[in-house]
Amino acid sequence: MDTLTPASEAALDFPALLRYWRNRRGYSQQALSQVAGVSQRHISFLESGRARPSREMVLALAERLGVPLRQRNRLLLAGGYAPAYSEQGLAAPPASMVQQAIALILAKQEPYPAVVLDRFWNLVDANQAYRRMLGLLLRGRAPAALEQGSGRVNLMLTVFDPAGLWPSIENARQVGRYLLRRVWQELQVQAHDRTAREIFQRIAVWHPDMVGPGGVPLFDDEAGEGVPPPVLPVVVAGPGIHASLFSTLTTLGIPQDVSLQELRIECFFPADRASAAAFEALAQSAPA
Template identity: 45%
Template structure:
């Protein structure tokens, strides 16, 4: 049997004091009244009120039903189960787990098809899990690393930190304030989803402590820049200017926490000069 472990087994009580607090948090976050939640879950409003006051204890099936109605991330459904005294329902396997072999092959195929342009796979905290050769090469170029330097894909390299650190890729990111504000939005959303005391909250605090990052969300977006229909990522280094945009893809119908949280970011050239630069190196 392959090694796997339930998600949320450590530190679950750091997020919420009990199930009642977790349910109230998620109902409020989704903007549901007790009446609306009752109607969509077919659970009586009285029972929901009792659950939120702690007067009633939920069954495991009821927690899973509420998790589906409120579209709660799988990781946080496990947290709610633990808070109510149940074992987690969703496993959290490593991407190297043989049981995720089909997922790994699909991701490898997607990354290979993206060449000669960069593509990478990150988890919900933007820790690097996979990268194709163009992505690894672009990272070495931006981080001033040797051509044969290894790019860690074990989760130890955080893409957001690499991009926002003034000693990292940010030195060559011409419009770093605009891009940084967009990147910050992703982790802020994760922190809101996870609640207080979570890894996402800790990462957000680390990013906001970097010079210049805390004020990024206060600036208005420049919607007139080149009249492009997307936010470009403009890199300038060694006399080269690359204009890129990205897409984010997720895997559908996941029943595993790791699979649910994976993000595939693909980079595309926004002009012919940028496309030619990548083709010359990785075609």
């Protein structure tokens, strides 16, 4: 199966992109032709470069393949057309109602943490419970992800940073393996984007034992450790806090803006009663 890796970045023209997304979704040329309502011969010509797609064909194929909006724009550009989807994000006036909805979700999650992340796990917003937790866990430490002067906190880097959250996560190895999978999967789609590569490379420098030759993650699942729990909890410990948490991820329904589609709202819930009590106590002791 074709993959988009940094080594094949130069090949990101329309035929290569179409072939990548078809393989990624598990379609044969024949199967894609059936769902797209065109001949298999036409799909073959598009992937070989012998035929040029119309704008409507690019959008139709992207829809059938479930391509994310950012990559649909990239397919259009590769086909010689202007992007179809905006990238204004939450700051744009049309998104004011979305802003209000996200603020409501964050507020309703109190006294438990909730955070809003962009596609590269930069912190967009967070409720007070999350900010309190982050402040306690990072007390006395200055992660590299917070020292870049960009004004943004990259939570993925903060988790893996030995000077960040890594020492505060009791099951860091388990959690790290899972998160590294997410970074690697994102890299397969965003290989042409320098940010995705830099995030993975920095994690590899911090934790070389988790990345094998050629920069491929070592997915060394701990086999033989019994039946795994229904969800993997994140066990955090720091001054004034010790808790076990699991999380849910929320995305916006039917987004028509690239940035809005990529937003993730992660809500954390206590995995046991002691953890619930810990966050309730933190909320009660917090200043107004």
